[in-house]
Amino acid sequence: MSWRAKFVLRTTLIVLAGLALSCAAAFLLAPKLFLPPLPPPPRIDAPRGEPPSGRVAFEERIRTGAGDYAVGAGFLLELPNGDAIGVTTAHSVGKDNFPPLAFVDVDSGGAVATFDELVAPLGSPITSRDDLTGDYILMKPTVPPDPAIVLQPDPRGAPQPGERVLLYNGRASQDVIPGTVESIGPGGVWVRMDYFFIPGGMSGSPVISAHTGKVVGMIIAASPRIGAIIIGLNPIGVIVDKATSR
DSSP: OOHHHHHHHHHHHHHHHHHHHTTSOEEOSOOOSOOOOOOOOOOOOSOOOOOOOSOOOEEEEEEETTEEEEEEEEEEEEOTTSOEEEEEOSTTTOTTOOOOEEEEOTTTOOEEEEEEEESSOOOOOOOOTTOOTTOOEEEEESSOOOGGGEEOBOTTSSOOTTOEEEEEETTSTTEEEEEEEEEEETTEEEEEESSOOOOTTOTTOEEEETTTOSEEEEEEEEEEETTEEEEEEEEHHHHHHHHHOO
């Protein structure tokens, strides 16, 4: 590799690292030239359902005496016992840190939920693409949220390879981005999105099955490709287990 190519690659990685530090989904891999074939559409035995048509992903804001500031995204999730919790990433606020948080509707600018209490021990910011499952914060709303904005977990716990899914961006006005599940492993789910975008601030946004209409995971990381982007998810089954094992 020439010095010029090395410089360009190094600069790219530095820029992507800067995005991650500013609460983008963490970039874990350098761009690759080729994309493998996607898995074929799977047979899905779970009942069909309609994806949400209203806002279900929200801007995550740290609340301070001097005002609020955005650090990522999050969503509300219904547990098997009917309780609603707030879900976001640990890397949005840093290791061992849980400040007072709010979820804000970017369309109206109003808070839809506020949080001062955890429902499970804090997760840890991601350090490796091999395991995305430890990056989470699970919170108790200070008041019960509107049921219309609370997502249902997919009973399968994760999507299937080849399944079509929808990323609901909590940091943009009703931005829904489609993709296809590329691979699944014990450390997370990887989804190839239909087109390239910059995932700045989108960590914590929910990903929903186009088949069941229920949430299958939370975006944790992103990996750029030539003309595409791969996102990494913490599967929803892991999140539910963490919330219910307390």
